[in-house]
Amino acid sequence: MMVSVLGGTGLLGQRASAELVARGHDVFSVSRNPIPPGRRRLVEVEQRCADIVAADTATLRKVLSGADALVYALGPDDRCQVRGDPAAFFQACLVETTERVIRVAGATGVERIVLLGSYFTTWERMHPDSGFASRHPYVQARVDQLAAAVAAAGEAGVRLCVLEIPYVFGLIDGEGQRWRELLFDRTSKPVVLFPTGGTSVITSIQVGEAVAGALQRGEHGACYPLSDIDLTWREILSHVLQARGKTRTPIFGAPAWLTQLGVRSMARSLEARGLRSGLDPRYVVRDVLTQHMYVDATESRDVLRYTPGGVPQAIRALVRDAYGLPGQDPPVSDRIGRSARR
Numbered sequence: 001m002m003v004s005v006l007g008g009t010g011l012l013g014q015r016a017s018a019e020l021v022a023r024g025h026d027v028f029s030v031s032r033n034p035i036p037p038g039r040r041r042l043v044e045v046e047q048r049c050a051d052i053v054a055a056d057t058a059t060l061r062k063v064l065s066g067a068d069a070l071v072y073a074l075g076p077d078d079r080c081q082v083r084g085d086p087a088a089f090f091q092a093c094l095v096e097t098t099e100r101v102i103r104v105a106g107a108t109g110v111e112r113i114v115l116l117g118s119y120f121t122t123w124e125r126m127h128p129d130s131g132f133a134s135r136h137p138y139v140q141a142r143v144d145q146l147a148a149a150v151a152a153a154g155e156a157g158v159r160l161c162v163l164e165i166p167y168v169f170g171l172i173d174g175e176g177q178r179w180r181e182l183l184f185d186r187t188s189k190p191v192v193l194f195p196t197g198g199t200s201v202i203t204s205i206q207v208g209e210a211v212a213g214a215l216q217r218g219e220h221g222a223c224y225p226l227s228d229i230d231l232t233w234r235e236i237l238s239h240v241l242q243a244r245g246k247t248r249t250p251i252f253g254a255p256a257w258l259t260q261l262g263v264r265s266m267a268r269s270l271e272a273r274g275l276r277s278g279l280d281p282r283y284v285v286r287d288v289l290t291q292h293m294y295v296d297a298t299e300s301r302d303v304l305r306y307t308p309g310g311v312p313q314a315i316r317a318l319v320r321d322a323y324g325l326p327g328q329d330p331p332v333s334d335r336i337g338r339s340a341r342r
Helices: 011-022 057-064 086-107 119-126 137-156 175-182 204-217 233-243 256-272 284-289 298-304 311-323
Strands: 002-006 026-031 046-049 069-072 112-118 159-165 167-169 192-194 198-203 223-225 229-232 251-253
Touching: 002 011, 011 026, 011 069, 011 204, 057 086, 069 086, 069 204, 086 112, 086 137, 112 119, 112 137, 112 204, 119 137, 119 159, 119 223, 137 159, 159 204, 167 204, 167 311, 175 311, 192 233, 198 204, 198 233, 198 311, 204 298, 223 298, 229 233, 233 251, 233 311, 256 284
Parallel strands: 002 026, 002 069, 026 046, 069 112, 112 159, 159 223, 167 198, 192 251
Antiparallel strands: 198 229
């Protein structure tokens, strides 16, 4: 197929493009800006530039022309900080843009779409009476995006499925530094305090494989939760400490009240700069940080056939990249944590 990857210069877009090329597909990438000089790129992938959020129908038709299939790897995630009303921002970027692109894609001949979503929608389905989505603008937008995308694709005669993606570790220019600011620097102190929850985790390589599998075998309207392994935050941070050579640094679970104090402090700092988060700081501790957000991907793996393993190595590779550390993981199986009920 000729596959268009929207957001093709991002971590997941690049991995999906590489996997699709390896499987014999023709791929063109669409992104707001071209890949900067000196940054790695796939020579087999044609690069097209367009601001999809701002593009009118004529522009969308032009940049999507020739595509048989579409990978929608576009849009902000829960780490995004915005000015103004976060609900309006995420609804515009995730719901309205996705719906519009799908309708235009169907009119230009696209027959299959894989939408890269969030495992927060999986968690919402698992806990339908919790009010989780309604408390967080980002999560609500993801729920609305899923519903709008499936409906629009049905009306446009396009087969669409959704990959619900948890935390992803994978190496791309700048990704190590981003994780350093968000997580890795928490291990710089003599004692590490972190919330007691955990999360399903996957690598970017596995997401790329899942995208290719979804284009081939995904059913219309199906949601496929992705995961390779379930890890507590303590286990993730243990890999960070190992890669940094700080194996004797103790990790303690921070009580919820102490974590909430830290979140409130960060929220005030953001507000002072006119920024807000898509996850409401009043509820993020109880809803996310202290939850064990583990999803069952057994059926997804059976359908999509992505290769298991590699999360610990991916975490440590990112840490080494973030701090400029030498070293390489030996080819051994050192997975920790639960096998995620697979």
